[in-house]
Amino acid sequence: MNEVTRLDTIAEYSLQVAEEDPSLNQLLAALAQLFDAPIALVSLIGADFQFFKARYGLAADRTRLEDAFCAHVVAQDAPLVVEDASIHADFHHNPLVTGDPHIRFYAGVPLQLNHVPVGAVCVIDKVPRTVSALQLALLEKVSAHVSHYLTLWHQHKQLQQEQDLLEQSPAVLMQWRNLHGLSLSYVSGNIDTLFDLPAEALRQKQAVLEDFILPSSLNDFNFLLTNHQSGVAAAEAHFQIKSRNNKLFWVKLISRAFFTNDGRLDAIHAMLIDHTANRYTEVKLTETNQQMRLLLDASGLGTWDWNIQSDVSKVNRRWCEMLGLDYELFDSSSLFWRQLIHPADQTGLDAELQRHLDGKTLVFNTVYRMKHQAGHWVWIETYGKVVTRDSQQQPVRLAGTHRDITAKKEAELLETKQRQLLSFINKAQAIYLRTGDLSDACREVLAELTEIADSQFAFIGQMLPHNGQQSLFIHAITELSWNEHSSQLVELYQQGQLYFDSFDNLFGKVITSQALIISNEPASHPAAKGTPVGHPKIFRFLGLPIMLKDGLVGMIGLANKFSDYSAADAAFLQPLCDALAGLFYAVEQEQARVRAEEQLKNLAMTDPLTGIPNRRAFIEHCARLKNSPTGYVLAILDIDHFKRVNDTYGHAAGDEVIKLIGRKLQFCLRSDDYSARLGGEEFALLIEHTEIDMVHLLLENLRLEISAEVVNTADADVSVTVSIGARYVPAGEVEDLHLQMADADVALYKAKENGRDCLMWF
Ligand SMILES: Nc1nc2c(ncn2[C@@H]2O[C@H](COP(=O)(O)OP(=O)(O)OP(=O)(O)O)[C@@H](O)[C@H]2O)c(=O)[nH]1
Structure with missing residues (x-):
């Protein structure tokens, strides 16, 4: 058995410290008495010395290793008996023999722990003696008992340690x-x-x-x-x-x-x-969770938690409610919620998500639309964050909230649209003010109208008299060239002559009822007569009446919005209807003003008795002749002896004669010629674009026509003659009109001088 195993065993049994055991000491005392020996020991052979676990009759608690008799017992793992050490070859020089305690007799047996010899149990005497086999066997039994005792002691020690651990x-x-x-x-x-x-x-x-x-x-x-x-x-x-x-x-x-x-x-x-x-902590956590849940419930936030790696999503009930989904039927795969995202928002959302997953943004915060079960779109604001990353820093879990911001978003969009609407109303008004052409203004804004009304087709019409009946004049319309039959309409439209006069149809219902028509199923509307032949299919229609002082003055027609038309659309477009009503009114006012002005001007330029132009009109008309490229003739016509007519037949008869001259002038002159009453019984003529001979004939003819006429008055039939003085003005002459007129007057004077009823040239 090697030394390492022995030392390990001593350490394992916690015997390396020389700690004496009183019980074992008592046992050794009994052993010494039995052997009638002065010393008995339980020794352990350590690394540097031998020490005693128990001893009887020896003061020292250890000895040097090289002096230890017991070391021999351990080395040979067998009993050792030395009857007289003083003469024993191995021990007679041993200091324990030569000196204190003067060992002569030694009998020791191995002490084994867990079958490893670690020391010995021995009896020692200071005088030589022998040992019987019986005594040796007894010694071995005691050794076995000590071994058993030390094992129990060790186990007890262990239990005590465990006990201590448990207690602590x-x-x-x-x-x-x-x-x-x-x-x-x-x-x-x-x-x-x-x-x-x-x-x-x-x-x-x-x-x-x-x-x-x-x-x-x-x-x-x-x-x-x-x-x-x-x-x-x-x-x-x-x-x-x-x-x-x-x-x-x-x-x-x-x-x-x-x-x-x-x-x-x-x-x-x-x-x-x-x-x-x-x-x-648990209670606090539960409380916090409950508070969080309450807060989330109160705030109306939906929550989501997406394990990206396993592609499992969890959401709360509110998340599902926002989209009208059944919470129990929520499918945890990302494919499920992805197919609900508006196609137009998909790319932007993915880009924002990727930016966050790549760690480029602190939070994943974006806005997009998701489809509600009922078919409409819900604007969602999502606010999330990667909450778990793996050891390679790859995102594992992303969690966040959903907020339904549809109302806010729609209000924003409405505001934008309202701004757009106002801007194009202003634009239409500005164009009208600049060009004075209402159709121009309407055509200019039609594209914007269809855009903000989300519609495919639109027209703006005004009620105007046409062919003796009130018709809808089309100022602007989106699309007419839908087939070859509509080319006539296109042509009329381009000429600004397109009128609709049949109102026995869906848009006509707006005019006849003077009311708003919203039809999201035109096919089943009682007033509908079907889409006009060749016209792209109309599947939604909105007709807005343009009203002025309770009367209808026009209408706007819109068709084929992406979603249903509603009263909200009509309310939204009402400012445009009002603006158009204002423009229609302004046009009407302007036209009335122009007409009145025209009438006033006509009155100022017309002789009231004959209805032909007066002196002022004649002079104004002649003013434009200044640069005439051709020559012209100025003539003055005067009734002969008119005083006599007045005096003989009365002033009224004289008026009739004057009126006759007016009629004759209009009758005998050509449409290009111009005539006026200068005042009293004097008339002026302007004849252009012809040879002087022709003028002569014309004036002579006029003179003869007048003299041949008889005016039937209440008292008698009256006939008159006229004298005419004429002046030819060649092209390029710069002389003043008044001088030219004076020349004609000179010629007239000559005619009077010449016996009247004749034509004289200057
Ligand atoms: N009934 C009527 N008479 C008018 C009107 N204006 C002018 N007179 C009259 O016309 C007459 C013109 O007369 P005179 O200038 O003397 O010339 P006359 O009698 O035509 O003679 P001669 O011109 O020399 O041929 C006057 O008696 C005026 O009162 C009018 O509007 N109606």
Whole structure:
């Protein structure tokens, strides 16, 4: 047996320290008496010296290794008897022989621990002697007994250590035995840390465990014991106890039951652990979780938790409610929620998600649309974060919240649209003010109207008289060239001449009823006459009346919105209807003003008696002749002896004659020629674009026509002649009109001089 094994064994049995054992000392005393020897020893052979676990009759507790007789016993693992050391070859120089204690006789047997020789049990005498086989056998028995004793001592030591550990551990050990009913048979000493009560008090039944358990927890504790009694092998209970000094603890009792062969409960071994700190954390955590849940419920937030690596998503009920989904039927795969995301938002969402997973953003915060079960889109704001990453820093779990921001988002979109609407209303008004053309203004804004109304088709129409009936004049329309039959409409539209006059249809219903028409199923509307032949299918229609002072003045037609038209759409577009009503009104006002102005101008330029232009009109008309590229003729016509007519037949008859001249002038002159009454019985003529001979003939003809006419008055038939003075003005002449007129007047004077009823040239 090598030295290492021996030393390990000594260490294992905790014998390396020379610690004497009183019991073994007594045994050695008895052994020495039996052998009638002065010294008896239990020795252990250490690394550097031999030491004694027990000794009798020797003062020293150790010797040098090289002097040790027992070392020989260990080395040969066999008994050693030296009858007279003083003459023994190996020992006669040994200091223990030559000096104190003057050993002469030695008888030793090996001391084995776990079959390893570690020392010896020996008797020593200071005089030479012999030993019988019987005595040697006795020595061996004592050695075996010492070995057994040391083993037990070692085990006891170990148990004591374990006991110490247990006593210091937070776990209290307990045992119940079921002898005559279940009763606590053991409890470890450390129970006093919890109960402030010595374990003895419980062991000796001076106190009962149940007295320390709070009444509210007693049921849980009894339930555990009852469970074991009815055959349950392992159990666990949590309950509250109150110590003798009134401190409250949460404890956890983990127990295991042992049963007899016939199945009867024999014992319960249990561990009672102070669980207060954990329990406190648990309670706090539960409270916090409850508060969080309450907060989440109150805030209306949906929650989600996505394990990216295993692709398992968990959501709360609110998450499902937002999308009208059944919570129980939620599918945890990401494929499920991905297919609910609006196609237009998919790319942006993925990019934002990737940025966060790559660690480029602190939070994953974005807005997108998800499809509600009912078919509409819900605007969702998501706010999340990677909560777990693996050892390679790859994201494992992402968790966050969902907020339904549809109302906010729609309000924002509405506001944007309203701004757009106002801006294009302003634009339409500005175009109208600039060009004075309402159709231009309507055409300019039509594309924007279809865009903000989310529609495919649109038209803006105004009620105007056309072919003797009120018709809808189309200022602007999106698309007309849908087939070859519509080319005529396109042409009319381009000429600004497109009128709809048949109102026995869906859009006509807006005009006849003067009311808003919303139809998301035009096919089944009673007024619908079907989509016009060749027109792309109309599957939704919104007709908005344009009203002015309670009367309809026009309408806007919209068709094929992506989703249903609603009263909200009509309300949204009302400002446009009002603006158009205002523009229609402004146009009407402007046209009326122009007409009135025209009339006033006409009045100022017209001779009231004859209805032909007056002197002012004649002079204004002639003013534009200044740069005439051709020559012209100015003529003045005067009724002969008109005073006489007045005097003879009365002033009224004179008026009739003057009117006759007016009619004759219009009748005899060509449409390009111009005539006016200068005043009294004097008229002026302007004849352009012709030869002077032709003018001569024309004027002569006029003169003759007048003289041939008879005016029937109340008293008599009157006829008159006229004298005409004419002046030819060649092209390029720069002379003043008044001088030219004066020249014509000179010619007239000559005609009068010449006997009247004739034409004279200047
Ligand atoms: N009934 C009527 N008479 C008018 C009107 N304006 C002018 N007179 C008259 O016309 C007459 C013009 O007369 P005069 O200038 O003397 O010339 P006359 O009698 O035509 O003679 P001659 O021109 O020399 O041929 C006057 O008696 C005016 O009162 C009118 O609007 N109605």
